[in-house]
Amino acid sequence: MLERPASGERAVIVQLDFGQPDIADQLEEVRLLTESAGGMVVGEVSGRRHSPDPKTFAGKGKVDEVAAMIASSDAQLVIFNHALSPVQQRNLERDLKCRVVDRNSLILDIFALRAASAEGKLQVELAQLEHLSTRLVRGWTHLERQRGGIGMRGPGETQLETDRRLLGNRVKLLKERLRRLSRQRGVQRKARRRGDVLNVSLVGYTNAGKSTLFNTLTHAGVYAADQLFATLDTTSRKLWIEGAGNIVISDTVGFIRDLPHSLVDAFHATLEAAVDADLLLHVVDSASNARDEQMAEVDKVLEEIDARDVPQLLVWNKIDLTEAAPGAERDEYGNIVRVRISSRTGEGLELLRETLAEYARAKAESRRKALDEAARLAQTDFYN
Numbered sequence: 001m002l003e004r005p006a007s008g009e010r011a012v013i014v015q016l017d018f019g020q021p022d023i024a025d026q027l028e029e030v031r032l033l034t035e036s037a038g039g040m041v042v043g044e045v046s047g048r049r050h051s052p053d054p055k056t057f058a059g060k061g062k063v064d065e066v067a068a069m070i071a072s073s074d075a076q077l078v079i080f081n082h083a084l085s086p087v088q089q090r091n092l093e094r095d096l097k098c099r100v101v102d103r104n105s106l107i108l109d110i111f112a113l114r115a116a117s118a119e120g121k122l123q124v125e126l127a128q129l130e131h132l133s134t135r136l137v138r139g140w141t142h143l144e145r146q147r148g149g150i151g152m153r154g155p156g157e158t159q160l161e162t163d164r165r166l167l168g169n170r171v172k173l174l175k176e177r178l179r180r181l182s183r184q185r186g187v188q189r190k191a192r193r194r195g196d197v198l199n200v201s202l203v204g205y206t207n208a209g210k211s212t213l214f215n216t217l218t219h220a221g222v223y224a225a226d227q228l229f230a231t232l233d234t235t236s237r238k239l240w241i242e243g244a245g246n247i248v249i250s251d252t253v254g255f256i257r258d259l260p261h262s263l264v265d266a267f268h269a270t271l272e273a274a275v276d277a278d279l280l281l282h283v284v285d286s287a288s289n290a291r292d293e294q295m296a297e298v299d300k301v302l303e304e305i306d307a308r309d310v311p312q313l314l315v316w317n318k319i320d321l322t323e324a325a326p327g328a329e330r331d332e333y334g335n336i337v338r339v340r341i342s343s344r345t346g347e348g349l350e351l352l353r354e355t356l357a358e359y360a361r362a363k364a365e366s367r368r369k370a371l372d373e374a375a376r377l378a379q380t381d382f383y384n
């Protein structure tokens with residue numbers, strides 16, 4: 001449904017600067033996004049603007065520059081790392097005589113490529129339909145005004161309305177199915193939480209190294225790649241920790257700034273599992289220039305899904321690319337708050353395991369106390 005740069009499709013990327021501080025990182029991000037969708041970046045156009053042009057997003061001079069870049073690089077499509085209105089997209093396609101894809105479509109597209117579970121596929125389809133429906137509505141409002149109203153429906157209705165109604169039916173159906181799946185998941189989750197074992201979820205910006213760490217710890221063979229959104233579905237595994245027994249660890253979808261609106265629900269539903277964990281391992285690409293912004297973005301999303309009060313341990317990953325040495329840092333109460341590791345070389349992993357063991361023992365201890373207390377209360381009740 002959405003157009004995707006097929007394997008090796010040649011793309012020109014466009015990144016405009018409206019005064020954001022991290023423009024180089026955004027260029028890097030759209031490069032990775034394009035490659036993650038199967039495209040090949042053959043040209044880049046960047047520039048500064050005060051505010052977007054309502055008709056073509058970029059100004060006339062920039063559009064000409066993009067056209068020249070398309071010609072010289074023999075590109076097949078143009079990717080704007082911005083949200084374009086349907087009108088802007090149409091005007092750009094007309095002026096550039098080339099397919100134009102915006103950031104939201106691109107991210108939706110990668111999600112569509114990666115969705116593997118039944119639920120993930122439904123969520124992505126729903127997001128795509130919702131994205132499409134806003135385009136239909138906005139693009140066709142002029143027709144709506146010409147329509148007569150009562151008595152004009154049924155056989156006289158336009159193709160668009162039929163499409164839109166079909167779309168609406170499908171959206172309703174998908175939402176119902178997702179509601180059912182989410183109820184089932186809630187039941188499964190409750191069963192898991194009742195257990196004694198420590199539940200740990202890996203969270204973090206896309207490409208931080210969550211799946212690599214997950215694989216190293218559990219020998220699971222989950223897909224890890226230098227791509228954005230390599231992981232879409234949550235995977236859980238049991239992990240044996242010396243001195244603490246089994247814990248359950250889950251790998252989750254990566255976070256990204258400015259997630260398309262239609263994907264936010266799907267994304268949040270998938271992340272609900274993280275809310276229920278005893279501990280979040282916030283994996284950070286410590287070698288990234290955008291590290292601080294990425295951490296802030298992750299915290300923002302955690303707040304949105306009410307997961308801010310779940311204990312969090314920072315996992316400072318990829319130290320092999322920096323000067324940092326493996327190690328752990330404690331807060332004033334003696335709790336470990338940050339562990340510096342490399343999932344690639346394995347440095348610091350032993351420390352991480354020990355930290356997990358500490359948390360697991362603390363959970364077992366507090367559970368034992370709670371049970372003792374419950375037993376004591378039951379007894380007092382009995383004798384009073």
Ligand SMILES: Nc1nc2c(ncn2[C@@H]2O[C@H](COP(=O)(O)OP(=O)(O)OP(=O)(O)O)[C@@H](O)[C@H]2O)c(=O)[nH]1
Nearest residue numbers: 207208209210211212224225229230231254343344
């Ligand atoms: N140098 C180095 N590279 C790493 C390290 N950990 C992961 N990587 C690389 O970083 C890239 C992303 O790793 P993933 O494990 O797929 O990252 P992720 O956080 O699961 O990403 P998403 O699933 O897209 O959210 C891969 O190319 C990994 O090989 C590390 O400690 N050092």
Ligand SMILES: [Mg+2]
Nearest residue numbers: 210211230231
């Ligand atoms: Mg992953």
